[in-house]
Amino acid sequence: MKPRYPMPPYPNGWFQVAVSTEVAPGELKTLKYFGKELVLFRGQDGTARVLDAYCPHLGAHLGLGKVVDDNLECRFHRWQWAGDGSLMHVPDAKRAPAVKADCWPVDEKNGIIFVWHHAEGAAPTWEIPELGKVGTPAYVDWEVQKYRIKTHCQEIGENVTDVAHFTGLHQMEHPDQDEYKAWAEGHVFCAEQHMKMAKGAMAGFEVPVSTRTHGPGVAILTVLVDPIETVSFITQTPVDEESVDAWVNFTLRKQDDPEADRMITEIYKNFLNEQYQDDIPIWETKKYIARPPLSDFDGPVPLWRKWYRQFYSQSFDEDAWAKAS
Numbered sequence: 378m379k380p381r382y383p384m385p386p387y388p389n390g391w392f393q394v395a396v397s398t399e400v401a402p403g404e405l406k407t408l409k410y411f412g413k414e415l416v417l418f419r420g421q422d423g424t425a426r427v428l429d430a431y432c433p434h435l436g437a438h439l440g441l442g443k444v445v446d447d448n449l450e451c452r453f454h455r456w457q458w459a460g461d462g463s464l465m466h467v468p469d470a471k472r473a474p475a476v477k478a479d480c481w482p483v484d485e486k487n488g489i490i491f492v493w494h495h496a497e498g499a500a501p502t503w504e505i506p507e508l509g510k511v512g513t514p515a516y517v518d519w520e521v522q523k524y525r526i527k528t529h530c531q532e533i534g535e536n537v538t539d540v541a542h543f544t545g546l547h548q549m550e551h552p553d554q555d556e557y558k559a560w561a562e563g564h565v566f567c568a569e570q571h572m573k574m575a576k577g578a579m580a581g582f583e584v585p586v587s588t589r590t591h592g593p594g595v596a597i598l599t600v601l602v603d604p605i606e607t608v609s610f611i612t613q614t615p616v617d618e619e620s621v622d623a624w625v626n627f628t629l630r631k632q633d634d635p636e637a638d639r640m641i642t643e644i645y646k647n648f649l650n651e652q653y654q655d656d657i658p659i660w661e662t663k664k665y666i667a668r669p670p671l672s673d674f675d676g677p678v679p680l681w682r683k684w685y686r687q688f689y690s691q692s693f694d695e696d697a698w699a700k701a702s
């Protein structure tokens with residue numbers, strides 16, 4: 378059957394694989410992303426690392442192993458692997474083979490762990506930004522909701538430019554300040570808009586939303602209504618060719634009143650997740666329209682798609698895909 382979209386499944390960039398609190402020093406976590414089994418582990422030195430899960434020796438799954446100092450020890454024959462893939466220890470052997478495990482670039486910023494995926498194994502060419510004190514005790518702990526969605530990560534991110542779906546699908550009111558601005562800056566796609574909340578405790582309340590999408594997998598939304606500052610990382614990471622894991626990570630700069638922080642967090646987090654859940658059935662069933670017929674009320678979807686192309690190593694022909702039966 379023809380796939381629902383022409384894009385290759387795994388674009389190049391940084392992708393969330395966990396929040397920092399999911400893996401303490403000395404712990405490991407098995408992951409599946411980009412169609413591969415992976416193991417995330419944190420050494421006693423506090424650094425998070427990711428290796429391909431299958432031990433290069435005789436293929437045991439390293440997720441069954443354990444962290445020893447800053448290395449990952451395979452349970453089968455107790456070989457130890459460093460985070461850069463180096464073989465550090467072979468019990469009882471006088472000679473060890475020259476072999477390396479496959480490792481992934483890892484960056485941990487703002488209390489979130491990201492891996493770099495590149496189809497041709499190229500090193501990172503840009504970084505996820507460090508946002509002041511986000512991820513520290515100056516902000517409330519990340520409120521995290523994770524979803525597994527049958528779609529392509531480009532389709533999720535495209536939402537930011539799909540202006541008409543805010544009033545359509547999400548049934549938001551038209552904001553009083555209805556200017557929408559979007560532009561591309563290298564690997565970052567920027568959007569500025571106002572949103573008027575339609576439902577819940579904040580119905581009728583209008584907020585300015587700044588979105589900065591850093592590559593194919595990470596959108597950072599900030600809402601600043603002095604003195605309230607909220608930050609959301611809306612991220613999506615391909616699991617395999619069929620589905621993505623998506624996170625709605627929400628935090629708030631702490632005020633002096635923990636009860637107020639709790640209430641504001643609750644209201645914003647619920648609002649975000651309700652909107653997000655509206656989109657899921659659309660993403661899971663829609664097909665990609667290569668040349669969409671747009672009205673003057675639609676947002677700059679073609680600009681988004683042109684910007685997103687830079688994250689694919691492989692070329693693909695949308696028109697040929699559209700014509701194929």
Ligand code: FES
Nearest residue numbers: 432434435451454
């Ligand atoms: S299979 Fe991992 S040490 Fe032998």
Ligand SMILES: [Fe+2]
Nearest residue numbers: 536542652656
């Ligand atoms: Fe949406």
